[in-house]
Amino acid sequence: MTTTLVAPGHGTRRARTARPATRPGPTTKYRLPAAAFLSPALLLIAVFVLVPIGLTFWISLHRWSMFTPLGDMEFVGLDNYRDVAASGTHLAAAKNTVVYVALSAAITIPLALLLALLLYFPRLRGRGVVRVVLFSTYVVPTVAIVIIWSNLYAPGYGPIDNLLALVGISSPGWLSNPSSALFSLVIFNVWQMLGYYVVLLVAGLTQIPEEVYEAARLDGAGPVRQTVSITIPLLRNTLVFVLLMTVINSIQVFDPVYLLTQGGPVDSTNVLSFDIQRTAFQNGLAGQASAMAVSLLVLLAVVAGILGTALRRRR
Numbered sequence: 001m002t003t004t005l006v007a008p009g010h011g012t013r014r015a016r017t018a019r020p021a022t023r024p025g026p027t028t029k030y031r032l033p034a035a036a037f038l039s040p041a042l043l044l045i046a047v048f049v050l051v052p053i054g055l056t057f058w059i060s061l062h063r064w065s066m067f068t069p070l071g072d073m074e075f076v077g078l079d080n081y082r083d084v085a086a087s088g089t090h091l092a093a094a095k096n097t098v099v100y101v102a103l104s105a106a107i108t109i110p111l112a113l114l115l116a117l118l119l120y121f122p123r124l125r126g127r128g129v130v131r132v133v134l135f136s137t138y139v140v141p142t143v144a145i146v147i148i149w150s151n152l153y154a155p156g157y158g159p160i161d162n163l164l165a166l167v168g169i170s171s172p173g174w175l176s177n178p179s180s181a182l183f184s185l186v187i188f189n190v191w192q193m194l195g196y197y198v199v200l201l202v203a204g205l206t207q208i209p210e211e212v213y214e215a216a217r218l219d220g221a222g223p224v225r226q227t228v229s230i231t232i233p234l235l236r237n238t239l240v241f242v243l244l245m246t247v248i249n250s251i252q253v254f255d256p257v258y259l260l261t262q263g264g265p266v267d268s269t270n271v272l273s274f275d276i277q278r279t280a281f282q283n284g285l286a287g288q289a290s291a292m293a294v295s296l297l298v299l300l301a302v303v304a305g306i307l308g309t310a311l312r313r314r315r
Contacts, residue, residue, distance in 0.1 A: 063080070066281060087288075092270065093272050100189075100253065105243060108197060121223075133195075136195065137192050137194065143259065145188075149191075155171055178266045197242050204239075212230055240307055244303070263275070276292045279292065
């Protein structure tokens, strides 16, 4: 508060406002303890994440075989990146990855949203059991699921081919036909990951206030109108997160390709992650494989950045 002082023989003058002494805020007070508690985790991240990333980038600048010592590396600069960009095999793997990611996202997200709406809004018994069954496909080991699906896709005696034969449809040769093998892996991916995304969307639906739907019903809005005007806009953040997870998981797909098709037939299912493994451990071209891995990391960072920026701009 500003006070007025009167001195003998002088006019009035104003004293300077007294400012209370600043006290350390919570951020300053707990900064050192927070750093102490986070340091073990940061150390682990540095050792097991940052150091391998840096080593991979360093190897990508050298010509080196996995079957020779590290001392035999030959520095070649960006030649490995140029070789990757000029290789028809690597470009085909990148194209297959883009198709795989696009199909997985286009099928998974609408289907997961539909199932989430059906599991959340109808107040039916057994919804929790259905959610558990859907989520179980995500927690079951991929190897066990591959054994099941390899028999489902089996030509001639497989259940899927037998069902198609009953309605007079010939088998498309699921994993043996270059035109259908990649789509068969997409179906496998959708089946395995769908339950996980449904659970995420159901969790997002629980954050929408029920009063909003009550007001919409009073205004005469039906289920379709409520979904378009209320549910999807208010579920936008969750949908963006699910899209991001779908893209990342699809780009990193490896196990089904390695266990079911080995990149075939005729490299029709050769995706980036499998191509990196084959280039490094089968062909011994660690430099090119590291260049592909670094490029894949940059691609993932760009995709995450674009989706994150779009999410922030819509808030």
